[in-house]
Amino acid sequence: MRATYSATPADVEPKWFVVDAEGMVLGRLASEVAKVLRGKHKPIFTPHIDTGDHVIVINASKVRVTGRKAEQKTYFKHTGYMGHDRKIPFASMLAKHPEQVIEKAVFGMLPKNGLARNSIRRKLRVYAGAEHPHVAQQPTPLSISKNEAK
Structure with missing residues (x-):
């Protein structure tokens, strides 16, 4: 009987993917x-090893949300002083910092541990426009279906 496979850092060969966020939810x-x-798309996925790939997201300013989230969604931060909480509406955050909208959404989908923080810091690149400086890495397009919500 075989033992459970556990990947090592030497087994991981990170690839580069590019995602066009235009019109996507x-x-x-x-x-x-x-x-x-996180690397969950690979058969060698191991929870305690960074088996993930690099992702470049372009056209972050053209992402969309469904329902009434464009008017109702807010981003919260606290300065550390009493009563100094800041609430930023989704529309103004998308207009000023579209990269942070994607980064915060992806961070919310990752587990809250050091491995996830390192992967989002080192492996996620988000750009508001269609141009990115990572052409030398020869990223392949990542196919994500544009689910049309009603």
Whole structure:
């Protein structure tokens, strides 16, 4: 009988993927990107080893949300002083910092541990426009279906 396979860092060969976020639903895009960052799409997935791939997200400013989230969704942060909580609406966050919208959505889909924080810091690149400086890595397009919500 075989023992359970456990990948080692030497077994991992990270690849580069590029995702065009134009017209895609934010949550569905974030869950697929989180799955690739974590390495769950590979047969050698091991929970305690970073088996994920690099992901480049372009056209982050053209992502969309369903329902009334465009008016109702807010981002919360606290300055550390009493009563100094800041609530930023989704529309203004998308206009000023579209990269952070994708990053926060992907971070919410990852487990809250050091491995996930390292993977989002080192392996996720988000750009508001269609251009990115990672052409030398020869990223392959990641096929994510654009689910049309009604």
